[in-house]
Amino acid sequence: MGVSEPPGMNAPAHHHQHQHPHPHPHHHLQTMGQLHQAMANMAHPHSLSAHGGMACVSDVESDPRELEAFAERFKQRRIKLGVTQADVGSALANLKIPGVGSLSQSTICRFESLTLSHNNMIALKPVLQAWLEEAEAAHREKSSKPDPFSGGERKRKRTSIAAPEKRSLEAYFAIQPRPSSEKIAAIAEKLDLKKNVVRVWFCNQRQKQKRMKYSAVH
DNA sequence: ATGCATGAGTG
DNA sequence: ACTCATGCATA
Numbered sequence: 001m002g003v004s005e006p007p008g009m010n011a012p013a014h015h016h017q018h019q020h021p022h023p024h025p026h027h028h029l030q031t032m033g034q035l036h037q038a039m040a041n042m043a044h045p046h047s048l049s050a051h052g053g054m055a056c057v058s059d060v061e062s063d064p065r066e067l068e069a070f071a072e073r074f075k076q077r078r079i080k081l082g083v084t085q086a087d088v089g090s091a092l093a094n095l096k097i098p099g100v101g102s103l104s105q106s107t108i109c110r111f112e113s114l115t116l117s118h119n120n121m122i123a124l125k126p127v128l129q130a131w132l133e134e135a136e137a138a139h140r141e142k143s144s145k146p147d148p149f150s151g152g153e154r155k156r157k158r159t160s161i162a163a164p165e166k167r168s169l170e171a172y173f174a175i176q177p178r179p180s181s182e183k184i185a186a187i188a189e190k191l192d193l194k195k196n197v198v199r200v201w202f203c204n205q206r207q208k209q210k211r212m213k214y215s216a217v218h
Numbered sequence: 219a220t221g222c223a224t225g226a227g228t229g
Numbered sequence: 230a231c232t233c234a235t236g237c238a239t240a
Contacts, residue, residue, distance in 0.1 A: 104236045109219060120234060158222060158238050181230075199230090200223060207233070 064212065067121050068114060074128055075112040081135055085109050092131055100127050114212045121212060161201065165191045169198070173205055 078088060086105035093102040103124075110116045111124050161169070168191055172179065179187065179202065188195040209215060 106220080106236055107234080110235090113219080115220085116235095117233070123234090156223085156237060160221080160239090178231085197222080201221095203231075203233095204222065206231090210233090 062122050062125070064118070067118075067125065067212070070125060070129070071112050071114055071121075074132060077132060077136065078112075081139055083135065085112070088128070088131060091135070092127060095127070095131055095134065097127060097130065116212060117207075117210050118212055118215075159194075159197055161193065161197070165193060169201055169205075173202065177206060177209075178202070 078085075083091075084105070085108035088108045089103040089105055091102075092100060107116075107124075108128075111121065111128065114121065116124070169187070172187055176183065181199075184198050184202070185195050187193075188198040191198070
């Protein structure tokens with residue numbers, strides 16, 4: 001696993017982070033810069049109050065501030081170990097935690113930048129924390145272990161919605177975030193896009209609104 | 219880092 | 230048909 005992470009610099013604008021699953025014609029510096037928002041949430045807890053029985057199935061009690069702090073620490077320590085987001089994702093499978101397999105670079109990235117839903121963050125935290133501990137322990141032992149991994153193949157194409165169309169969609173979304181199937185069809189025709197593309201766009205837009213960073217009062 | 223997409227689960 | 234967690238492909 002000793003994939004290296006080039007000491008990246010941050011460019012405030014846009015940068016790429018490439019964790020090459022396989023050799024590529026061009027290289028990028030891996031960098032990451034995330035603005036930190038200072039959020040002052042109050043979400044306050046603990047009222048140990050007594051509520052009758054205890055039949056609850058989920059009492060996720062983790063404040064946003066705690067998560068934010070963890071994500072930040074996680075990222076720094078991960079980089080310190082010289083491990084990429086993609087490496088973390090695949091290494092998770094080696095932890096053999098029941099019901100936990102590997103994750104993609106995307107998901108690790110989103111965890112670090114808090115662009116996942118609150119529940120998703122809560123669910124992933126213990127797993128990533130476990131990985132981090134293992135990784136740091138192994139690092140101390142420094143028992144070098146090579147890991148020959150090979151790449152994959154290229155497949156799918158990604159449709160891209162042009163800026164003008166995107167602006168229209170945003171306008172529609174503003175007035176109606178959940179258009180009916182027929183409304184979607186109408187929009188699709190006006191913008192000359194496939195109906196399914198429009199439908200998925202709305203779904204993703206809604207999901208975006210629910211991400212930690214933008215959803216919680218900030 | 220992020221846009222568009224899939225699939226499981228729910229109603 | 231939607232939500233939610235997640236990922237491939239790409240900027």
